[in-house]
Amino acid sequence: MAGLATALGSGAMTNSIAEISGAKTILAIGTNTTQAHPVLALQVKKAARNGAGLIVANPKKIDLCRHATIHLQHRPGTDVALLMGMIKVIVDEGLADLDYIATRCENFEQFLASLAEFNLDAVAAITGVDQELIAAAARLYGSEQPAATLYCMGITQHSHGTDNVWAIANLGLITGNVGIPHGGVNPLRGQNNVQGSCDMGGLPDVYPGYQKVDNPDAQQKFEAAWGVKLSETPGLTHSEIFDKIHEGTIKSLYLVGENPYLSEANASHAIEAMEKIDFLVVQDIFLTETAQLADVVLPAATFAEKDGTFTNTERRIQRVRAAIAPRGEAKEDWRIVTEIARRMGAPGFDYNTPAEIMAEIAALTPSYGGITYERLEEGGLQWPCPTIDHPGTPILHTERFSTASGKARLMPLSFRESAELPDNEFPLLLTTDRSLFHYHTGSMTRRVEGLEQLVSEEFVKINPADAAHLALVDGEMVQVSSRRGTTTAKTKLTAVCPPGLVSMTFHFAESPTNMLTNAALDPIAKIPETKVCAVRVEKMTA
Amino acid sequence: MNPVTITIDGLAIPAQEGMTILQAAQANGLYIPNLCNHPDLDPAGLCRVCVVKIDDWKIAISCKQPVKEGMVVSTEDPEVQRVRKNTVELLVANHPMTCLTCERDGNCELQRVARYVGLEPTDLNRYRRSVRSLPMDRSNPFFEIDHAKCILCGICVRTCDEIQNINAIDFVKRGVASLIGTMGNKPIAESRCESCGECVVRCPTAALSPRHRVQPMREVKSICSYCGVGCGIRLGVRGDQIVGVQGDRENPVNGGSLCVKGRFGYHFINHPERLQKPLVRKDGELVEAEWDEALDLIAEKFSQHKGEQFAALASARITNEDNYLIQKFTRAVMGTNTIDHCARL
Ligand code: SF4
Ligand code: SF4
Ligand code: SF4
Numbered sequence: 085m086a087g088l089a090t091a092l093g094s095g096a097m098t099n100s101i102a103e104i105s106g107a108k109t110i111l112a113i114g115t116n117t118t119q120a121h122p123v124l125a126l127q128v129k130k131a132a133r134n135g136a137g138l139i140v141a142n143p144k145k146i147d148l149c150r151h152a153t154i155h156l157q158h159r160p161g162t163d164v165a166l167l168m169g170m171i172k173v174i175v176d177e178g179l180a181d182l183d184y185i186a187t188r189c190e191n192f193e194q195f196l197a198s199l200a201e202f203n204l205d206a207v208a209a210i211t212g213v214d215q216e217l218i219a220a221a222a223r224l225y226g227s228e229q230p231a232a233t234l235y236c237m238g239i240t241q242h243s244h245g246t247d248n249v250w251a252i253a254n255l256g257l258i259t260g261n262v263g264i265p266h267g268g269v270n271p272l273r274g275q276n277n278v279q280g281s282c283d284m285g286g287l288p289d290v291y292p293g294y295q296k297v298d299n300p301d302a303q304q305k306f307e308a309a310w311g312v313k314l315s316e317t318p319g320l321t322h323s324e325i326f327d328k329i330h331e332g333t334i335k336s337l338y339l340v341g342e343n344p345y346l347s348e349a350n351a352s353h354a355i356e357a358m359e360k361i362d363f364l365v366v367q368d369i370f371l372t373e374t375a376q377l378a379d380v381v382l383p384a385a386t387f388a389e390k391d392g393t394f395t396n397t398e399r400r401i402q403r404v405r406a407a408i409a410p411r412g413e414a415k416e417d418w419r420i421v422t423e424i425a426r427r428m429g430a431p432g433f434d435y436n437t438p439a440e441i442m443a444e445i446a447a448l449t450p451s452y453g454g455i456t457y458e459r460l461e462e463g464g465l466q467w468p469c470p471t472i473d474h475p476g477t478p479i480l481h482t483e484r485f486s487t488a489s490g491k492a493r494l495m496p497l498s499f500r501e502s503a504e505l506p507d508n509e510f511p512l513l514l515t516t517d518r519s520l521f522h523y524h525t526g527s528m529t530r531r532v533e534g535l536e537q538l539v540s541e542e543f544v545k546i547n548p549a550d551a552a553h554l555a556l557v558d559g560e561m562v563q564v565s566s567r568r569g570t571t572t573a574k575t576k577l578t579a580v581c582p583p584g585l586v587s588m589t590f591h592f593a594e595s596p597t598n599m600l601t602n603a604a605l606d607p608i609a610k611i612p613e614t615k616v617c618a619v620r621v622e623k624m625t626a
Numbered sequence: 627m628n629p630v631t632i633t634i635d636g637l638a639i640p641a642q643e644g645m646t647i648l649q650a651a652q653a654n655g656l657y658i659p660n661l662c663n664h665p666d667l668d669p670a671g672l673c674r675v676c677v678v679k680i681d682d683w684k685i686a687i688s689c690k691q692p693v694k695e696g697m698v699v700s701t702e703d704p705e706v707q708r709v710r711k712n713t714v715e716l717l718v719a720n721h722p723m724t725c726l727t728c729e730r731d732g733n734c735e736l737q738r739v740a741r742y743v744g745l746e747p748t749d750l751n752r753y754r755r756s757v758r759s760l761p762m763d764r765s766n767p768f769f770e771i772d773h774a775k776c777i778l779c780g781i782c783v784r785t786c787d788e789i790q791n792i793n794a795i796d797f798v799k800r801g802v803a804s805l806i807g808t809m810g811n812k813p814i815a816e817s818r819c820e821s822c823g824e825c826v827v828r829c830p831t832a833a834l835s836p837r838h839r840v841q842p843m844r845e846v847k848s849i850c851s852y853c854g855v856g857c858g859i860r861l862g863v864r865g866d867q868i869v870g871v872q873g874d875r876e877n878p879v880n881g882g883s884l885c886v887k888g889r890f891g892y893h894f895i896n897h898p899e900r901l902q903k904p905l906v907r908k909d910g911e912l913v914e915a916e917w918d919e920a921l922d923l924i925a926e927k928f929s930q931h932k933g934e935q936f937a938a939l940a941s942a943r944i945t946n947e948d949n950y951l952i953q954k955f956t957r958a959v960m961g962t963n964t965i966d967h968c969a970r971l
Contacts, residue, residue, distance in 0.1 A: 101855065101879055102878060102879070118820075120853060121853055121854065121855050122820070122822070122853075122855075122885030122886075122887075123855050123857050123879075123880045123883050123884065123885055123888070124855045126789065126790065126791075126883055129790075129791035130791075132791075133788075133791060151791060272854060273854030273942075274853065274854055274942075275853065275854060275942035275943055276849075276850065276851050276852055276853060276854055276856060276942070276943060277854075277941075277942050277943060277944065277945065277946065277949070278854060278942035278967075279854065280942075280945070280946040280949060281940055281941060281942045281944075281946075281949045281967050282967075283946065284940075284946050284949040284950045284953060285949075285950070285953040285965075286940040286941075286949045286952065286953055286965060286966065286967045287965070287966060287967075288963050288964055288965060288966050289963070291953075291957075292950060292953070297957075297963050306957070310954065310957075310958045312958045312959075313961075314957055314958065314961075315957070315961060315962060315963055317963060318963055319937075319956075319962055319963030319964030319965060319966070320937065320964045320966070321966050322939055322966040322967070325937045325939070325964060325966065328937070329937075333934060333935065334934070334935055334936065334937045334964070335930075335931045335935040335936070336927055336928055336930075336931035336935060336936050336937070337936075337937050337938070337939070338928070338936070338937070338938040338939070338952075338956075339938075339939045340938070340939065340940055340941050340944065340948070340952055341940075341941030341943045341944050342939050342940075342941050342942075342943075342967065344939070362927075362931070363927045363928075363931065365924055368901065369894075369900055369901060370894075370897075370899055370900065370901060371899070371901060371905075371912075375901075376912070378905075378907070378912070379906070379907045379927075380904065380905065380906050380907070380920050380923060380924055381901065381904065381905040381906075381912060382901075382904050382920060383900070383901035383902055383903060383904060384901070384944075386851070386894070386895050386900075387848065387849075387851040387945070388848065388851075388861055388868055388892075388895050389895075390945065392944075392945030392946060392947045392948065393945055393946045393947065394849050394851075394856055394945060394946065395856075395946060396849075396854055396855060396856025396879060397854035397855060397856065398856075398879070400856060400878075400879065401946070402849045402856055402858070402877075402879075403847075403848070403849070404848050404849050404851075404945055405846050405847060405848045406846075407846035407848065407861040407863050407868060408863055408866050408867070408868060408895075409866060411896075411900045411902055412900070412901075412902025412903060413902055413903050413904070413917065414900070414901060414902060415917075416948070417941075417944050417945070417948035417951075417952070418945070418947050418948045418951045421948070421951040421952055421955050422951065423917075423921055424921060424924055424925060424928065424955070425955050425959050427921055427922065427924075427925035428925045428928060428929055428959055430955075430958065430959040432954075432958065433951070433954075433955075435951075438945065438947040441947040441950055441951060442946070442947060444950070445946065445947070445950050463858075463876070463877060463878045464878070464879075520820060520885070520886060520887075521821075521886060521887070522887075523852050523853070523887060523891070524943075527894075528851075528852075528891065528894040529887060529891055529894070531893065531894040531897045531899065532890070532891045532892070532893045532894055533767065533893060534767030534768050534821075534890055534893075535767075535886070535887070535890070535891055537767040538767060538815070538821060538886075
């Protein structure tokens with residue numbers, strides 16, 4: 085997110101889901117769209133069916149490859165090289181949109197200079213992709229417009245995830261595809277309301293609407309609205325939080341609707357922290373693995389039991405409506421917060437309905453300024469929607485970028501290897517992904533009988549050649565280890581994974597994949613490198 | 627597209643060039659009986675129920691026939707009626723007569739068509755053949771296939787192809803033995819089917835029907851709570867239970883489409899393991915407690931740990947209003963900006 089915001093001024097999807105089917109070229113990189121965003125993938129498949137060129141860049145032979153014009157099967161963690169290589173071809177062959185660059189971008193000279201290291205020989209050597217294929221993909225993207233790029237955690241969950249995002253933005257900008265219908269640079273948000281929780285200031289450095297906590301104007305505005313003094317020091321990110329718990333600084337953790345026991349990279353570090361902390365409050369709908377560690381567990385209502393809004397990946401704010409009463413004594417999360425705050429004697433938490441909360445959000449968050457529940461009755465609104473008569477914004481950056489200068493910034497880049505590469509001891513690369521049939525840490529989907537019937541356990545997907553080398557057969561229980569931990573799962577022999585690469589999800593508590601993953605952080609976005617780590621797969625020692 | 631005017635049964639109606647007669651009729655609220663047509667799919671012209679007479683001489687299927695300025699269409703011409711009725715009689719000739727207990731009863735396109743063309747009890751006997759006795763495919767946990775009720779309209783096959791681009795099912799075998807099946811005619815759970823249920827919602831009969839379906843007493847519009855696409859849904863409620871999820875065709879994001887999680891993944895809501903009471907750790911064990919006790923304890927502890935001793939992790943799964951309040955609480959009450967959430971994308 086941070087990456088895209090630096091380049092374009094906003095970290096969200098630039099275009100809308102419904103526009104995707106109208107693209108002439110689609111680059112899907114680091115997204116297993118049919119599994120993670122199935123209904124959005126319908127748009128991609130529709131475009132391909134209507135003759136659009138579909139470039140799938142993914143180390144694995146994912147399902148979307150069936151519809152692809154070109155599959156770039158690059159080595160994991162080499163996205164920057166691949167994308168900058170494509171850009172160099174586009175520039176060298178005169179396919180760059182120079183008018184667009186001149187009027188809408190800055191930093192082109194420096195950017196051009198940084199392209200030098202990305203000649204096709206070097207890029208092919210780094211990525212393991214055939215030169216001709218890279219050139220063909222570049223020509224397709226550079227000449228068939230509008231071109232849309234879709235990406236997901238395969239791009240961001242790297243120690244150089246921000247560079248990856250910049251590379252994607254560079255490609256979109258250099259070809260003039262940002263700010264036009266059916267084009268754009270589109271991060272696909274994983275969980276249902278990640279966009280909204282970021283918009284609402286669920287981040288350590290910003291108030292709602294990405295207003296910086298260290299900006300005195302913003303600070304004053306929120307102090308006036310909330311009637312208290314506020315801290316101008318940005319807070320800690322979630323991996324830093326676990327560090328500070330270990331150090332003994334943080335003594336209370338209030339954890340709402342998350343299950344870091346399974347989702348956190350290098351999970352044992354987080355688990356030890358939660359075991360150690362003085363006071364842990366977990367608010368959730370089930371007694372998750374994390375909740376079992378808590379001092380107090382509060383029963384929350386599900387989405388079907390409360391009113392409110394979600395903001396989807398295309399920035400559309402939509403109404404969620406209570407269909408039934410909360411189970412037992414469960415309560416809506418917002419109501420629980422108000423009750424804690426009131427017990428602590430804090431003013432400003434006397435809300436009776438979520439609509440009242442939305443009114444406060446609208447008053448303090450410029451991009452949500454025109455949002456009211458009445459207006460959301462028909463199909464929702466896409467932010468920015470600053471005023472009550474504003475129709476919402478399906479496409480960002482049509483006239484100017486939301487950066488200070490109004491121009492997009494082309495980012496010079498150089499290639500860096502992933503933090504951890506295979507070696508003799510841990511010879512395989514592990515990458516994580518999602519199953520179509522399960523969701524995140526499985527606390528909801530694993531309680532749906534039919535989904536369990538379809539897929540009920542973890543599999544280590546491994547290339548048959550690697551399996552043969554290790555004398556493993558299909559369905560055999562194996563041990564997977566990294567420098568940080570060990571887990572077990574059954575093998576699934578499949579050509580989806582190229583030799584040298586294995587893949588697991590993280591939906592199953594019985595096989596906690598994130599015991600293995602690396603918490604090496606991207607220095608800017610602070611996202612851990614769960615997409616790449618070195619592992620060893622071996623037979624079970626009896 | 628140029629506007630044209632056509633006449634259907636003496637009524638002049640506006641249409642657009644490029645439309646079929648059936649589309650023009652439907653756009654103007656006129657019913658022409660049809661079975662293999664679906665607004666989301668390309669016309670197939672398979673069932674031949676939608677025949678009409680054009681310009682007083684030509685019998686044509688209206689789902690394939692483009693409109694032309696001044697065209698005169700009859701849907702009630704005696705020849706049309708005869709052909710249409712014959713077609714429907716053949717379609718129901720081996721259909722099971724178990725409407726009363728059928729999942730689709732009252733919402734079945736075959737019933738609707740049969741009633742519209744005016745089938746009489748005697749007509750039912752004319753071509754009567756025995757009901758096809760093919761084993762049902764119950765391999766999928768969410769829906770089942772009853773070949774006996776299949777009218778071979780192909781809507782499921784085209785849905786899986788044109789909309790889903792998955793192609794899990796097709797017509798297998800030919801002629802009278804023809805049926806809907808998977809490659810190699812294996813059970814559907816062993817095919818590449820992704821259990822989206824899109825074919826099930828479009829099937830005009832109960833040949834494809836959801837398992838354990840309970841009719842809702844009311845529906846509430848909401849948004850799917852799984853992924854960031856944010857598909858519009860209608861939650862079916864019966865008593866105090868969620869009994870089903872339908873795609874919201876009016877939602878601009880999904881236009882009614884859903885994936886397997888969104889359509890069938892709702893059982894967690896009423897799951898017996900849902901937390902129903904606060905739990906407080908006592909002597910190392912989490913035990914049930916009253917809200918007052920739990921909240922008092924939290925207020926007391928949090929009051930001791932303000933500032934840099936406190937951290938909150940909000941969630942990408944709860945609402946904007948929930949998240950807003952958690953960050954407001956963290957900043958305004960706890961005096962720190964240490965609030966984050968677990969998934970950063
Ligand atoms: S299963 Fe249903 S949709 Fe498919 S061909 Fe048979 S009747 Fe038509
Ligand atoms: S459920 Fe979906 S994937 Fe399966 S056959 Fe039907 S349309 Fe195809
Ligand atoms: S129905 Fe599927 S694609 Fe749509 S929001 Fe839910 S999980 Fe995502």
